[in-house]
Amino acid sequence: MAVIQFSQAINQALYQLLEKDPEVFLIGQGVTSPWYVGGTTLGLVDRFGAERVFDTPVSENGVTGAAVGAALAGAKPVLVFPRLDFMYYAFDQLINHAANWHYMFGGQLSVPLTIWGIVNRGGEQAAQHAQSIQAMMMHVPGLKVVMPSTPYDAKGLMVSAVTDGNPVMYIDERWLYQTKGEVPEEMYKVPLGKGVVRREGSDVTVVATSYMVLEALKAAEALAKEEHIDVEVIDPRSIKPLDKQLLLSSLKKTGRFVVVDAAWQTGGVGAELSAIVASEGFDYLKAPVARVSLPDAPAPSSSVLEKVYYPTSKTIIKKVKETVVR
Amino acid sequence: MQKKAEKQRQSSSPQDILKQLYRTMLRIRLFEEKTAELVQKNEILCPSHLYIGQEAVATGVSASLRKDDYVFSTHRSHGHYIAKGGDLNALMAELYGKVTGCSRGRGGSMHLSSPEVGFIGSSAIVAGSIPLAVGAALAFSLRKQDRVSVAFFGDGAVNEGTWYESMNIAGLRKLPVIFVCENNLYSTHMPVSECLADTDIHRKAETFGMSGYRIDGNNVIEVYETAKKAIDAARRGEGPALIECMTYRWRGHVGPNYDIEKGLRSKEELDEWIAKCPIDRLEKQLLQQGLLTASEIQRIRSELKKAVDDSAVYAKKSPYPDEKTLLDNVFKES
Ligand SMILES: Cc1ncc(C[n+]2csc(CCOP(=O)(O)OP(=O)(O)O)c2C)c(N)n1
Ligand SMILES: [Mg+2]
Numbered sequence: 001m002a003v004i005q006f007s008q009a010i011n012q013a014l015y016q017l018l019e020k021d022p023e024v025f026l027i028g029q030g031v032t033s034p035w036y037v038g039g040t041t042l043g044l045v046d047r048f049g050a051e052r053v054f055d056t057p058v059s060e061n062g063v064t065g066a067a068v069g070a071a072l073a074g075a076k077p078v079l080v081f082p083r084l085d086f087m088y089y090a091f092d093q094l095i096n097h098a099a100n101w102h103y104m105f106g107g108q109l110s111v112p113l114t115i116w117g118i119v120n121r122g123g124e125q126a127a128q129h130a131q132s133i134q135a136m137m138m139h140v141p142g143l144k145v146v147m148p149s150t151p152y153d154a155k156g157l158m159v160s161a162v163t164d165g166n167p168v169m170y171i172d173e174r175w176l177y178q179t180k181g182e183v184p185e186e187m188y189k190v191p192l193g194k195g196v197v198r199r200e201g202s203d204v205t206v207v208a209t210s211y212m213v214l215e216a217l218k219a220a221e222a223l224a225k226e227e228h229i230d231v232e233v234i235d236p237r238s239i240k241p242l243d244k245q246l247l248l249s250s251l252k253k254t255g256r257f258v259v260v261d262a263a264w265q266t267g268g269v270g271a272e273l274s275a276i277v278a279s280e281g282f283d284y285l286k287a288p289v290a291r292v293s294l295p296d297a298p299a300p301s302s303s304v305l306e307k308v309y310y311p312t313s314k315t316i317i318k319k320v321k322e323t324v325v326r
Numbered sequence: 327m328q329k330k331a332e333k334q335r336q337s338s339s340p341q342d343i344l345k346q347l348y349r350t351m352l353r354i355r356l357f358e359e360k361t362a363e364l365v366q367k368n369e370i371l372c373p374s375h376l377y378i379g380q381e382a383v384a385t386g387v388s389a390s391l392r393k394d395d396y397v398f399s400t401h402r403s404h405g406h407y408i409a410k411g412g413d414l415n416a417l418m419a420e421l422y423g424k425v426t427g428c429s430r431g432r433g434g435s436m437h438l439s440s441p442e443v444g445f446i447g448s449s450a451i452v453a454g455s456i457p458l459a460v461g462a463a464l465a466f467s468l469r470k471q472d473r474v475s476v477a478f479f480g481d482g483a484v485n486e487g488t489w490y491e492s493m494n495i496a497g498l499r500k501l502p503v504i505f506v507c508e509n510n511l512y513s514t515h516m517p518v519s520e521c522l523a524d525t526d527i528h529r530k531a532e533t534f535g536m537s538g539y540r541i542d543g544n545n546v547i548e549v550y551e552t553a554k555k556a557i558d559a560a561r562r563g564e565g566p567a568l569i570e571c572m573t574y575r576w577r578g579h580v581g582p583n584y585d586i587e588k589g590l591r592s593k594e595e596l597d598e599w600i601a602k603c604p605i606d607r608l609e610k611q612l613l614q615q616g617l618l619t620a621s622e623i624q625r626i627r628s629e630l631k632k633a634v635d636d637s638a639v640y641a642k643k644s645p646y647p648d649e650k651t652l653l654d655n656v657f658k659e660s
Binding site (some may be wrong): 032061123125127296297304308 | 437
């Protein structure tokens, strides 16, 4: 199997989807730019033409509405936002329209739309160029939310998102784009709502999203070596629908639960997962649930502050140790 | 000091104004060239959108603004900050991520602020600060003050729905706000013709019941005169205006490079615009009219160069924010 980069895996998925289904088209800022979306769209406009792969003006609200409308007319648009921060202009179309349409009209028409938003944090970019908004998206009924962490899942989840028939929010991180992994050449799906165990362990369950899966694995190796703590790392891959069974069965084994999500803590993914564990896994818990997240503050610019703002494997190690001591 | 300078500005002779315009443009240029150099050396890490080539716009508009008038800006805001009278040391320190920066190291290049001189802030969300300028003008008009607010934005902002909504509210309520569009022909990698169905941005003003101008944004005198007319009218309660300034950024969208190596625009196009340098143009005129001699220009240049170099020294020497203060200022203490 070929080993390719995360960004190339997305590129492959888009290529194959565009090739297979004439209803698929790709729009958003930067799809024809050499750098804007991290090389994920290289070659697509040359192969599929400017009719089906086109850059849009900075009109997020209108463009999103147009994508929703096209989906209602039977197309399967993939709409990219080079940064999630730029998506707030699109919220009305996404939340009031795309996410509600199928329910609001009694299930007559669906919105087969993939909204692909890229987290692009760090680098002293500050508060408006760093946000991770998975929790806000997860909050909305009628929206599915996936967060791949490997090249394999990057491709498989993109295929599932585009072919699902519902509005699916696909969130990935620029920090993953250079990572490499095995990716089958043919088209395949990674089911929505199915998580995976990335590392088996018996002492504590660490559930991490997106890039933080890599940090969690790093933390797990260090904890095994230095502290003899055996961490099970779980990657939910899609946070909505969520693979509750996987989380609960792991918790049943370890009795300890840490959620790692690099977004604001209050009302975050960690809050939701903790609530699930508290209500459905209470009897398994040997220690309080712990969260690794961003503090409840906007992203600062100065790299000195960024260093304490963004969690790393070290932050995870500290939290896991606190949990295990109990 | 500030008061005196302001008074001078109000009652200046036309010659003094020209000299002032020259100094401000040159201050911006030298600051930006220094910034480019420091980004290249990895001294400055935050993404910096340079204003080189567009200096006449911020300079010409701000020359008719008072300290208590408000300016709102964008991701490309160094020039607007300097023209409004923002402190160079605090600006450079902000780019360095230092606690002495104008936003205490929290904002970086895209989020400058200097409320004491009426520079309220720059937002990096395209068109994001335009309705804020409208709102400030609304507050001024509710209080019956003769203050104005200015929204600087690029041609890209005209793609956003909020631009139209803002223009409409301003026109509807005849608010004292000046919309200054810096049409530099590109929005990141996209030429304006690929973004707007009708690229005559100034013509859209009519729809909203306000005056619209398209002017040579590299001619600082033209910018100054047009902006003065619009600002004076707004102060008198005659409502908003839209000024579209045709100009060009010499460097690429972000950082010190030129976006030519990326194949986004041609060297010929860039050279054409470099030949229309707003600073050279005024300098020639000042020399021709005998308002400044070559040696006076040399003196001004080295004085400004020193201030810019000093700002880099100041920034480098300044301390970083204390990491313990990470959570400060999420809210105002109540
Ligand atoms: C809402 C939003 N969408 C996209 C971006 C990314 N972006 C940053 S600057 C820019 C182009 C702005 O072009 P223009 O307004 O003409 O200003 P210029 O850079 O030319 O000065 C874009 C699209 C953003 N910052 N905000
Ligand atoms: Mg522009």
